[in-house]
Amino acid sequence: DFSGNVTIGGNLVVNGDTTTLNTTLREVELLRVDATNNTATAGIITQRGSGDILNLFDNNTEVLTVKDGGNVGIGLTNPTERLTVYGTTSDTTPILGLRSGNNHNTISNGAQIAFGHAGVNHYQHFIHTRHNGSNSHNAIDFYVCDGTQANSVTSGSIHTMSIVSG
Numbered sequence: 001d002f003s004g005n006v007t008i009g010g011n012l013v014v015n016g017d018t019t020t021l022n023t024t025l026r027e028v029e030l031l032r033v034d035a036t037n038n039t040a041t042a043g044i045i046t047q048r049g050s051g052d053i054l055n056l057f058d059n060n061t062e063v064l065t066v067k068d069g070g071n072v073g074i075g076l077t078n079p080t081e082r083l084t085v086y087g088t089t090s091d092t093t094p095i096l097g098l099r100s101g102n103n104h105n106t107i108s109n110g111a112q113i114a115f116g117h118a119g120v121n122h123y124q125h126f127i128h129t130r131h132n133g134s135n136s137h138n139a140i141d142f143y144v145c146d147g148t149q150a151n152s153v154t155s156g157s158i159h160t161m162s163i164v165s166g
Helices: none
Strands: 055-060 059-068 073-074 082-083 113-116 118-129 138-144 156-162
Touching: 118 156
Parallel strands: 073 082
Antiparallel strands: 055 059, 059 073, 113 118, 118 138, 138 156
């Protein structure tokens, strides 16, 4: 056991199954976790109490919260759903960006949103977008499951509606 201040001028390597670090890091330029084994998990956070699992701050503003139980909040500290993204009426940029989609005449399995059933990806419904470089033939397509358990946009789903420009 050692009690007191320690200064290490080089690399520190700690080997063992359990290492306890109970400290506050101040004025840290970079904290990097580098898992060199391609099967190892790079970071695990276990909360055994009832406090928040993770809080990320930008200066003094909390920007991401993972509550006890797993609810995630972006832009708020007390999310009530599995994922809550906070926006305001004065926002000038989108709150959520989904960067995907097909060109205007292609339908593929790359839906931007998939709604699963009972916590799994069975009997899914989909929202899919198609894009064109002009103001015509852009679309938002809606698909519902036809009863096929392991369905996709192009197999086991019914194209029920499209909203199309031009």
